[in-house]
Amino acid sequence: MARTAHGGRRITIAHVAEAAGVSRATVSRVMNGLATVDPEIGRRVREAAEQLNYSPSTVARSLAMGRTQTVAIVVPDLGNPMFQDTLRGLSRAAARAGYRVLVADSAENPDEEIILAREARRRCDALVLVSPRMDSAVLGQLLPELAPVVLVNRESPVDGVPSLAVDYGAGIRAIVSELQRLGHRRLAYLAGPDGSYGNRARLDALHHLLDAESPEIVEVPCGAMFEDGYRAKDAVLATGATAAVCFNDLVALGLLGALHEAGIDVPGRISVTGFDGIQFARFASPALTTASVPQTQLGEEAWARLWSVLSDAEPADDLTVTPRLEIRASVGPAHQVHA
Amino acid sequence: MARTAHGGRRITIAHVAEAAGVSRATVSRVMNGLATVDPEIGRRVREAAEQLNYSPSTVARSLAMGRTQTVAIVVPDLGNPMFQDTLRGLSRAAARAGYRVLVADSAENPDEEIILAREARRRCDALVLVSPRMDSAVLGQLLPELAPVVLVNRESPVDGVPSLAVDYGAGIRAIVSELQRLGHRRLAYLAGPDGSYGNRARLDALHHLLDAESPEIVEVPCGAMFEDGYRAKDAVLATGATAAVCFNDLVALGLLGALHEAGIDVPGRISVTGFDGIQFARFASPALTTASVPQTQLGEEAWARLWSVLSDAEPADDLTVTPRLEIRASVGPAHQVHA
């Protein structure tokens, strides 16, 4: 006989059955509101359950039913407002359907992400993967074994995997177009991390500005965090650009902070733009112009995709959201370059 | 025979056992690196497992072993940077021990929190509860049935429940003391939500400033979010205070934004302070003076508490962290009141 290391004895369906003088099957039916159960018996069972403070074991139930009512999400960094919004959207949408969310953060390590994704997926019924840095080929190999899975913030390199993409190019073009309208002829692009899908997409857009009137782009290596933007100040000023197009809002806020400390007027001396539309962008001083991505909505849509697979309903279409340009005080007319 | 609704047939330990020509027990031993297994057999088993791409069912394993290797965290709002930091600290610390984290957010609804906490706890081995608004009496009733549980950001109303508290009073006193030093005689306190433990603690501290030289405090009802601070601008100015002590950083950033838009100089005309020390405080313009709380560390400490219970090791002591005053550009000397 297996004596497992449970401390106190848990109250099981058997106890309730005995107390109510019925079989376990009947208790199960009552607890799940199934079939037609004699009202009197139902009452007795519920009473016994209440009395004993019984609650079914989700683990045993998961084993018997073959599903956990849980989905996982893997993100590079739980400290990033963007991923937080995705998580929140996912969590609330899933909760409405009685599902819970397991989180895993890879500490920005794409290799770790592979392991985490596999592991997280095995514990759950489905997976949301936010992995902007993972190599496309690797991702293509990995995805099939993770199904059901939905990819957020990038397109899937393989068929059959729902993805919620962001049209980073459109966002960048909207930003550049506005800056161009304001007379900017030379822009600094504060680049995101190497290997980032989103950074690649932004760069592609910047390199394909077909308009002959398009401003010149000077690329400044930077990163994806506050500190990266903060440290990039001198490099940005050295470019002689009249506007800084930042990889994301965090970088832009960092840059704004550094410029502010240096007493450099924004947008008088230099305009600054971000990307993502995090909550804080609006409350920066000056308020940050950005291309806003509805990450919370993406989290909700991710749930919708998973749900349609889990309930084998009509598969929802892939979605590519176009960022919305939010023009705020951090951009203004280009100042005269005194070169 | 029960025919459950599993789609494709999962590869189980039995398949591996058959393929390797051994018993399931042996496969189990090999997979868990247990006991002394004949090296040759071990090799054969691993090979078969590899071949079949076998991975053990965590659910079945949980049922057999009586633990899930998962802990839950319940927070009022996953969108709040403070709770995100706690989550991140918890998640990374737990991950190091091979545990995963299940999240639940109550959408700021304390009643919902009770249900969520119970439900989340049942799915996991332990629980972290961040519930600043729950009534103490209710909390006291609830906690015993949730054990093992650790409370974050407030003290436990009952014995035996580890808690990680924040000395909000000390933080407030440090802030007020600094403002007093700068010559402020009249402060506006932008109050947090009614019923919030942290707000109560701050108010208590404000009402017990014993120093005869202490500034006068004018309470302004506000809230806990950006928007609340943003909207409070006029009310704050109407108090005639030379400094605004905000419930938290979000409120302070909102207020800063409104003041900036209104062209009101900070700290020239009015000083502003926050609380919590969220990342963004540093990068606001002007950089926000705040009482910094190491939420990420609290998340890690929460894990440590849970772990010591789960591994019945020495129970760690309760912890009360003292916020660290971060003086930044948002405070300055009191201006002359022209009343």
Next chain:
DNA sequence: TTGTAGGCGTTATCAT
């Protein structure tokens, strides 16, 4: 309508 019993995939005890 209710009960019986087998199975979900592991782990762990007890023989061998």
Next chain:
DNA sequence: ATGATAACGCCTACAA
């Protein structure tokens, strides 16, 4: 060192 086999706690097809 390995193999049967009984739990773990629940669900469900089938019989009554």
